[in-house]
Amino acid sequence: xxxxxxxxxxxxxxxxxxxxxxxxxxxxxxxxxxxxxxxxxxxxxxxxxxxxxxxxxxxxxxxxxxxxxxxxxxxxxxxxxxxxxxxxxxxxxxxxxxxxxxxxxxxxxxxxxxxxxxxxxxxxxxxxxxxxxxxxxxxxxxxxxxxxxxxxxxxxxxxxxxxxxxxxxxxxxxxxxxxxxxxxxxxxxxxxxxxxxxxxxxxxxxxxxxxxxxxxxxxxxxxxxxxxxxxxxxxxxxxxxxxxxxxxxxxxxxxxxxxxxxxxxxxxxxxxxxxxx
Amino acid sequence: xxxxxxxxxxxxxxxxxxxxxxxxxxxxxxxxxxxxxxxxxxxxxxxxxxxxxxxxxxxxxxxxxxxxxxxxxxxxxxxxxxxxxxxxxxxxxxxxxxxxxxxxxxxxxxxxxxxxxxxxxxxxxxxxxxxxxxxxxxxxxxxxxxxxxxxxxxxxxxxxxxxxxxxxxxxxxxxxxxxxxxxxxxxxxxxxxxxxxxxxxxxxxxxxxxxxxxxxxxxxxxxxxxxxxxxxxxxxxxxxxxxxxxxxxxxxxxxxxxxxxxxxxxxxxxxxxxxx
Numbered sequence: 001x002x003x004x005x006x007x008x009x010x011x012x013x014x015x016x017x018x019x020x021x022x023x024x025x026x027x028x029x030x031x032x033x034x035x036x037x038x039x040x041x042x043x044x045x046x047x048x049x050x051x052x053x054x055x056x057x058x059x060x061x062x063x064x065x066x067x068x069x070x071x072x073x074x075x076x077x078x079x080x081x082x083x084x085x086x087x088x089x090x091x092x093x094x095x096x097x098x099x100x101x102x103x104x105x106x107x108x109x110x111x112x113x114x115x116x117x118x119x120x121x122x123x124x125x126x127x128x129x130x131x132x133x134x135x136x137x138x139x140x141x142x143x144x145x146x147x148x149x150x151x152x153x154x155x156x157x158x159x160x161x162x163x164x165x166x167x168x169x170x171x172x173x174x175x176x177x178x179x180x181x182x183x184x185x186x187x188x189x190x191x192x193x194x195x196x197x198x199x200x201x202x203x204x205x206x207x208x209x210x211x212x213x214x215x216x217x218x219x220x221x222x223x224x225x226x227x228x229x230x231x232x233x234x235x236x237x238x239x240x241x242x243x244x245x246x247x248x249x250x251x252x253x254x255x256x257x258x259x260x261x262x263x264x265x266x267x268x269x270x271x272x273x274x275x276x277x
Numbered sequence: 278x279x280x281x282x283x284x285x286x287x288x289x290x291x292x293x294x295x296x297x298x299x300x301x302x303x304x305x306x307x308x309x310x311x312x313x314x315x316x317x318x319x320x321x322x323x324x325x326x327x328x329x330x331x332x333x334x335x336x337x338x339x340x341x342x343x344x345x346x347x348x349x350x351x352x353x354x355x356x357x358x359x360x361x362x363x364x365x366x367x368x369x370x371x372x373x374x375x376x377x378x379x380x381x382x383x384x385x386x387x388x389x390x391x392x393x394x395x396x397x398x399x400x401x402x403x404x405x406x407x408x409x410x411x412x413x414x415x416x417x418x419x420x421x422x423x424x425x426x427x428x429x430x431x432x433x434x435x436x437x438x439x440x441x442x443x444x445x446x447x448x449x450x451x452x453x454x455x456x457x458x459x460x461x462x463x464x465x466x467x468x469x470x471x472x473x474x475x476x477x478x479x480x481x482x483x484x485x486x487x488x489x490x491x492x493x494x495x496x497x498x499x500x501x502x503x504x505x506x507x508x509x510x511x512x513x514x515x516x517x518x519x520x521x522x523x524x525x526x527x528x529x530x531x532x533x534x535x536x537x538x539x540x541x542x543x544x545x546x547x548x549x550x551x552x553x
Contacts (some may be wrong), residue, residue, distance in 0.1 A: 078297035083290075084469055087299070091540055092301035095308060098543065100485035100537045101523045102503045107311045111520055118310070130362060150304065155547070162548040211398055214487040217507055232399065232488075238477045248402045265392045 022184065022271060040250035046159045048249065051228050055142060060230060061209040063145040064152070071149065072156035073194070079157075079184075080164045090161075097155040100212035108147045109134075109219055130276070135218050137227035144219060144228055156201045163197040174175060210255060231255055310434070314522035319514035335523035343526050344497055349507035353416050355501050356483045362425040363479060364472065370426070371434030372460050378445075396490055403405075405467075405492055417499050420490045424483065433475050436467035474546035484532050489539075502528040 038042075047232065079090045111118045112133040119133065133143045167190065175185045213233040220228045231254065239248035316331050338343065373379070375385055404423050405414070413419035431432060443463055449459045465472075487503040494500045500508075506528045509521070536543050 058291050074299065078293065078300070081290075081293070083297055087540070089297050089301040090544070092305040092536075094540075094544060095305060095533075097547075098481050098485075098532060099308070099529050100487065100503050101508075102485075102487045104505045104522055106506065106525045107307050107470045110305070110314075110521075126407070150307070156303070158544055158548050207394070211396060214503075214507075217439055217491070219485070236401060236488065236492070238463075239405075245406070252400065252402060255393060259394045259399070263391075 040254075041245050043247065043250075049226050049229070049234065053229045053231050054254075056227070056229055056230050057210065059141060060145060060148075061206060064148045064209060065205040067145075068149045068153040068156055068205065071153040072201070073160055075157040076160035076164055080161060092152040093144065093157055095154070096151045097181065099151075101151065102128060102218060104151055105215035105218035108215075112143055112219070113153065133226075135224055135225055140220055140224065140228040141183065144215060147215065147219075148209075148212070152205065156205070159197050159201055160194060162180065163194050167193050182243060203262065207259070294552075311421065311525055315526050317519065332431060334427075335517075335519045336527065338517070338520045339524040340525060343505055343509050345502070345505065345524065346527070347497055347533070348398060348500055348502045351417060351499055352484060352501040352503075356480055357422040358417065359424050359483050360479055361527050362421065363427050363430050364476070366426050367434050367475075368460070368465065369431035369436055370431045370466060374431065375435045375438035389428045389431055392426075397423035401489060401492055404489075413492055415495050415499050416493075419493050420499070420501070423489070427479070430475055430479070432467060433471055433488065437471040438464050441467050449466045457493055470549070474549040475543065476544040477543055483538075519535070 024220050060136050075093045079086055079093070083089070113120070171189055175189055178190075189256060210230075210232060213230050216228065216230065216233045216238070230252065235251045237256070238244045238251060315335050316333070318332050318334065370389070374389075375384065379385075408414050408419045408422070413422065445463050445467075446459050449463050454462060485503060486501075487507060490501050491504045491507060494504055506524060509524050
């Protein structure tokens with residue numbers, strides 16, 4: 001079947017090829033590629049930039065995922081009630097989702113531009129001086145996280161919204177009769193019922209935090225001094241700017257292993273806990 | 278219910294509506310801002326004056342500096358090629374998985390699902406060398422190829438086909454339909470909502486995709502909008518901010534307009550595709 005051929009050509013074959021390639025050295029004009037065993041991995045472990053991008057990625061995930069999930073739940077709660085202009089509000093939340101990351105980054109780039117950018121302009125009204133948000137290693141990653149949360153929260157919202165509409169309204173009425181506060185209802189009834197959604201969103205969010213690096217091309221190129229570099233962007237740089245395909249293959253292996261672990265987590269642990277009913 | 282409680286409830290509702298609206302305004306403001314910058318002369322980019330003169334110069338400027346219509350055409354060809362190929366391939370594969378018990382079908386399906394986790398973006402290095410071997414680098418087909426057999430599509434359609442009652446298939450067979458006829462007359466029409474949902478998700482995903490097209494393309498004839506915009510907006514190109522805003526709007530406009538018109542279908546499709 002043609003579908004099988006394409007899948008094998010672009011998913012399975014490259015996965016295997018990555019494993020093999022990562023064991024070979026870089027081919028040069030005078031010296032062809034040869035088997036080097038774990039040398040690429042050794043080099044990776046000794047590479048400070050590798051550790052830096054890995055830690056960055058962890059911070060990036062930690063910084064964006066809980067915030068966007070919390071915001072997504074809040075948004076879904078807002079638009080799940082009949083408030084005036086509900087569809088407009090929902091549209092506002094969801095619009096960032098359909099924009100390309102690259103366009104979003106273009107817009108936000110200007111917000112973060114030192115002195116003439118929007119954030120610095122507003123800050124200057126209150127007497128703060130300009131700050132190079134994307135040029136300062138201390139603020140570059142948080143700045144990118146804020147943008148990512150903005151982009152993703154609306155996407156996760158619709159899953160929560162769908163889940164909330166499946167919760168029978170009797171539950172809320174019953175808990176009101178029992179005198180439960182709304183916070184108590186949310187914490188003890190709604191949130192547990194939303195657990196499957198949260199897990200689904202969580203997996204997606206983690207995947208995205210590794211897969212989505214488009215904004216780095218416009219905003220920072222991983223800089224300054226790799227302060228905002230993420231794993232996939234580093235792979236891209238290694239392979240297509242420095243042409244170190246074999247080292248890039250070793251880096252890809254790390255990404256594949258991370259994703260594999262997540263797949264296992266999803267299939268074996270989470271699946272059991274989700275179907276509690 | 279006593280009156281004081283209902284007062285506090287009214288107050289709460291009021292507060293909540295306010296908060297919901299505040300968040301909505303905050304959320305949409307970057308986009309509104311891009312509109313502002315695009316339709317006003319450069320010096321008003323940070324100077325919010327309601328009487329600022331409106332202008333289309335930024336759009337003209339953007340169009341004169343980069344071939345956005347060509348990029349748009351490329352994106353359009355890319356997205357439609359991928360979609361057509363996906364629909365055909367995924368339908369056939371999903372039909373096989375849903376209705377035929379061939380040897381090793383469980384393993385085969387598990388291998389398909391691998392792609393849900395390991396998406397083509399992650400394997401950029403190897404996929405690039407595969408394309409290079411077939412000399413498909415810098416072709417629109419090359420951008421689309423890794424995505425055409427979509428595990429997500431196979432999965433969604435398989436679910437839809439499985440929920441189709443078997444009796445309908447049997448009835449169609451009695452009427453003299455072959456297996457392709459059954460697929461075409463029974464399964465495909467009944468899975469229409471799934472097709473719609475999948476198509477919308479696929480279109481918006483590939484319209485917005487950036488990393489892989491960036492790697493594969495290096496000429497104006499193949500570059501999709503996102504890559505064109507990425508090159509256009511690179512800080513070192515030193516383009517005026519308002520012009521970048523205009524270019525950004527140009528490239529998102531078709532999708533944004535489609536979204537605003539079919540908002541309900543979009544939201545429902547994403548929901549549907551997400552819940553599975």
